[in-house]
Amino acid sequence: MNSLKIANLQASIEDKSILHGLTLEIPKGEVHAIMGPNGSGKSTLAKVLSGHPDYEVTGGSADLDGENLLGLEPDEISKLGLFLAFQYPMEVPGVSIANFIRAARNSRLDEGEKVKAVDFYKELYEHMDELGMDRKFTSRSLNDGFSGGEKKRCEILQMSMLNPKYCILDETDSGLDIDALRIVSDGVNRMRNPDRGILVITHYQRLLEYIIPDFVHVMVEGKIVRTGGKELALELEERGYDWIKQEAVA
Amino acid sequence: MISPSQVEVDRDKGNFHYETDYSFDAGVGLSEDVIRYISEVKNEDPWVLDFRLKAYETFLKKPMPTHWATEDLKNIDFDIIRYYLAKGQQPSRTWDEVPDDVKNTFERLGIPEQERKFLAGVEAQFDSEAAYSRMKEDLEKEGVIFVGSTEGLKEHPEIFRKWFGKVIPTSDNKFSALNSAVFSGGSFIYIPPGVKLAQPLQAYFRINAENFGQFERTLIIADEGSEVMYMEGCTAPKFETSTLHSAVVELVALKGAKIQYVTVQNWSNNVFNLVTKRALAQEEAEVRWIDCNIGSRLTMKYPGVILRGRKARGEVVSIALANDGQHQDTGAKMVHAADETTSNVVSKSISIGEGRSSYRGLVQMPGHLKGCKNNTECDALLINSNSQTDTYPAITVQGDANSVQHEASVSKVSAEQIFYMQQRGLGEAEAMSLCVNGFVNDLIREFPMEYSVELKRLIDLEMEGSVG
Ligand SMILES: Nc1ncnc2c1ncn2[C@@H]1O[C@H](COP(=O)(O)OP(=O)(O)OP(=O)(O)O)[C@@H](O)[C@H]1O
Ligand SMILES: [Mg+2]
Numbered sequence: 001m002n003s004l005k006i007a008n009l010q011a012s013i014e015d016k017s018i019l020h021g022l023t024l025e026i027p028k029g030e031v032h033a034i035m036g037p038n039g040s041g042k043s044t045l046a047k048v049l050s051g052h053p054d055y056e057v058t059g060g061s062a063d064l065d066g067e068n069l070l071g072l073e074p075d076e077i078s079k080l081g082l083f084l085a086f087q088y089p090m091e092v093p094g095v096s097i098a099n100f101i102r103a104a105r106n107s108r109l110d111e112g113e114k115v116k117a118v119d120f121y122k123e124l125y126e127h128m129d130e131l132g133m134d135r136k137f138t139s140r141s142l143n144d145g146f147s148g149g150e151k152k153r154c155e156i157l158q159m160s161m162l163n164p165k166y167c168i169l170d171e172t173d174s175g176l177d178i179d180a181l182r183i184v185s186d187g188v189n190r191m192r193n194p195d196r197g198i199l200v201i202t203h204y205q206r207l208l209e210y211i212i213p214d215f216v217h218v219m220v221e222g223k224i225v226r227t228g229g230k231e232l233a234l235e236l237e238e239r240g241y242d243w244i245k246q247e248a249v250a
Numbered sequence: 251m252i253s254p255s256q257v258e259v260d261r262d263k264g265n266f267h268y269e270t271d272y273s274f275d276a277g278v279g280l281s282e283d284v285i286r287y288i289s290e291v292k293n294e295d296p297w298v299l300d301f302r303l304k305a306y307e308t309f310l311k312k313p314m315p316t317h318w319a320t321e322d323l324k325n326i327d328f329d330i331i332r333y334y335l336a337k338g339q340q341p342s343r344t345w346d347e348v349p350d351d352v353k354n355t356f357e358r359l360g361i362p363e364q365e366r367k368f369l370a371g372v373e374a375q376f377d378s379e380a381a382y383s384r385m386k387e388d389l390e391k392e393g394v395i396f397v398g399s400t401e402g403l404k405e406h407p408e409i410f411r412k413w414f415g416k417v418i419p420t421s422d423n424k425f426s427a428l429n430s431a432v433f434s435g436g437s438f439i440y441i442p443p444g445v446k447l448a449q450p451l452q453a454y455f456r457i458n459a460e461n462f463g464q465f466e467r468t469l470i471i472a473d474e475g476s477e478v479m480y481m482e483g484c485t486a487p488k489f490e491t492s493t494l495h496s497a498v499v500e501l502v503a504l505k506g507a508k509i510q511y512v513t514v515q516n517w518s519n520n521v522f523n524l525v526t527k528r529a530l531a532q533e534e535a536e537v538r539w540i541d542c543n544i545g546s547r548l549t550m551k552y553p554g555v556i557l558r559g560r561k562a563r564g565e566v567v568s569i570a571l572a573n574d575g576q577h578q579d580t581g582a583k584m585v586h587a588a589d590e591t592t593s594n595v596v597s598k599s600i601s602i603g604e605g606r607s608s609y610r611g612l613v614q615m616p617g618h619l620k621g622c623k624n625n626t627e628c629d630a631l632l633i634n635s636n637s638q639t640d641t642y643p644a645i646t647v648q649g650d651a652n653s654v655q656h657e658a659s660v661s662k663v664s665a666e667q668i669f670y671m672q673q674r675g676l677g678e679a680e681a682m683s684l685c686v687n688g689f690v691n692d693l694i695r696e697f698p699m700e701y702s703v704e705l706k707r708l709i710d711l712e713m714e715g716s717v718g
Contacts, residue, residue, distance in 0.1 A: 050669075050673050051672075052669055053665070053669070054665075073672065073677075073678075074669055074672035074673050075672040075673075075674075075675050075676055075677050075678070077673075078672065078673055078674055078675040079675050083673075084673050086670065086673075089670065090664075090666055090667045090669075090670035090671075091667075092667055092670070092671065092684075092685065092688070093661065093688065093689075094685060094687075094688020094689050094691065095684050095685060095687075095688040096688075099684070100671070100674070100684065101674075103676055103680065103684060104674035104675045104676060107674075107675035107676055107677070107680070108675055141688070158674060162674065162675070
């Protein structure tokens with residue numbers, strides 16, 4: 001019950017099959033990492049779980065604390081407690097960060113209820129300070145003209161403000177400078193707790209030195225082909241993916 | 251001031267209809283007899299009847315402007331429209347005297363409440379005639395006139411006749427001719443020199459009957475150094491058949507006067523809204539058209555300012571929202587006719603689904619003038635790929651002692667942006683609303699507070715309606 005549970009998930013886009021029976025369970029309190037070659041379907045997995053309308057699920061299941069996610073609207077999934085930090089966050093001109101996060105917070109309340117502005121800003125500023133974000137950002141349009149690193153920080157800011165049960169971070173480390181990597185990792189680590197499950201998608205072992213995972217999975221061609229501890233990441237860094245691909249075929 | 255929670259607006263707010271008995275009904279279709287009937291019911295002076303009959307001739311001669319405008323105009327059937335419907339009484343000065351069905355209508359639309367809260371005067375038109383018309387007493391004492399067109403022409407010809415039909419000649423276009431032939435209702439306003447109204451005057455135009463055509467006629471004269479803000483709202487119930495709304499609005503701002511004309515249109519999707527609006531600005535006068543077009547099947551409206559006096563200023567600020575099945579064909583006309591005149595046009599259109607918006611702009615600046623400036627900015631937002639937008643700017647500038655700036659942009663709200671916002675918990679409609687509000691936010695601030703709240707609500711509701 002207390003997990004994000006994916007079993008034999010199959011999904012395709014425009015008739016091209018991408019996920020070929022993927023199985024993975026992330027219990028609350030654990031941090032899992034997925035690594036895998038470009039194009040293996042990592043972002044696809046994140047989007048399918050989030051209810052992206054372009055993907056067709058052709059088999060398998062995905063449950064969040066026992067609730068079926070498949071077929072739900074993206075906003076329903078979000079409200080069930082799944083947060084996705086996007087590999088490529090969208091720019092939304094004209095919508096300020098503060099208004100956007102506030103609308104997202106309000107969407108979690110009962111009809112007609114609203115977060116109090118004073119409390120909201122207090123909390124927002126606290127998180128921004130922790131993430132080393134200038135307060136001026138609150139009035140800027142969401143991700144509009146942000147640098148790559150600023151966008152990623154903004155994702156973590158949203159994640160902190162929305163208090164999700166499960167977080168998927170899709171290459172949040174790419175594009176971050178050395179200091180930002182530490183700041184963002186600290187942000188994620190602060191969110192680590194027994195009531196939350198975290199899935200980190202990354203290409204770099206270095207991130208996993210900051211956010212130390214309980215498990216590392218390797219994804220190849222739409223499947224998890226190997227699972228290990230954090231040392232698996234080191235091994236991948238040294239040896240690349242070929243040996244795993246070969247083993248997977250064998 | 252109204253707080254947001256007190257305002258109840260609805261995109262569907264106007265979608266109700268009371269069975270009403272009309273004492274005066276010009277029947278179906280248009281003919282000379284119909285025009286004579288209208289004039290007789292109104293007990294008009296012969297010159298007015300004459301004006302109408304000449305306009306009718308012009309109307310018959312003028313072709314439909316389908317050579318540049320949409321073919322959809324051909325679907326207007328002038329023979330099935332009812333041109334005059336009235337209960338045959340003078341506009342009441344108190345709401346208690348207004349017949350129940352009509353009073354209930356305006357109460358549902360919130361007019362008496364708005365009047366109490368922030369208006370200096372209200373005119374409420376039900377089909378062809380005003381049912382209610384009242385202005386604060388102190389304004390009457392200052393010499394402000396705020397009456398319907400019939401009363402204006404009859405009781406104050408010395409003021410109104412001079413400008414009536416002068417800013418917009420009958421022959422301006424087919425629909426201004428039609429209006430001139432069958433006009434009824436609308437506001438005639440005169441603000442004496444130096445009088446500055448602290449609160450707005452408001453007119454509300456309500457269509458109640460099916461197959462009806464509403465042809466109000468408005469003339470506002472702001473004498474030297476005076477200031478006035480006029481706001482108009484409008485709704486109609488949704489009928490299967492089409493309804494025609496074709497107004498003519500003329501503004502005259504004499505030396506140093508200021509007129510702001512605010513429209514919040516919320517027509518149902520069966521209304522053809524073909525309106526001619528133009529202002530004349532004398533020396534150092536200022537005219538602003540602030541216009542929001544939501545709803546209707548087809549709106550064609552290009553408010554204009556003729557900048558006749560030195561240093562006159564004209565402005566058009568407009569928001570148009572075209573949803574499925576709607577075409578908003580809007581724009582602005584700025585005719586510079588004196589030195590150092592300036593004009594500013596800011597237009598933002600939103601097209602959703604199959605909705606279509608067009609911008610048509612015209613700026614004229616003859617070469618012998620000096621120190622004239624125009625700035626035009628038109629931005630379009632497309633939501634969903636099949637929306638359509640087109641711009642047709644026509645700028646005629648001669649001479650190099652003047653300056654013209656034109657900027658246009660088209661942006662899109664993509665499915666990926668909506669998905670991103672939904673991933674944070676926002677519903678699809680809410681995500682779209684947020685984008686639209688972000689897009690028009692700077693313009694909404696131009697509307698009076700009381701209207702900007704309503705506008706935002708209307709936009710939200712329109713978005714809700716657009717997701718299945
Ligand atoms: N619209 C589409 N039509 C066809 N194929 C698509 C479409 N979108 C994605 N794909 C393909 O799906 C596969 C998986 O893409 P995905 O983005 O999930 O990979 P990834 O593992 O996240 O890669 P990276 O490490 O580069 O981020 C890729 O081969 C990609 O080209
Ligand atoms: Mg990816």
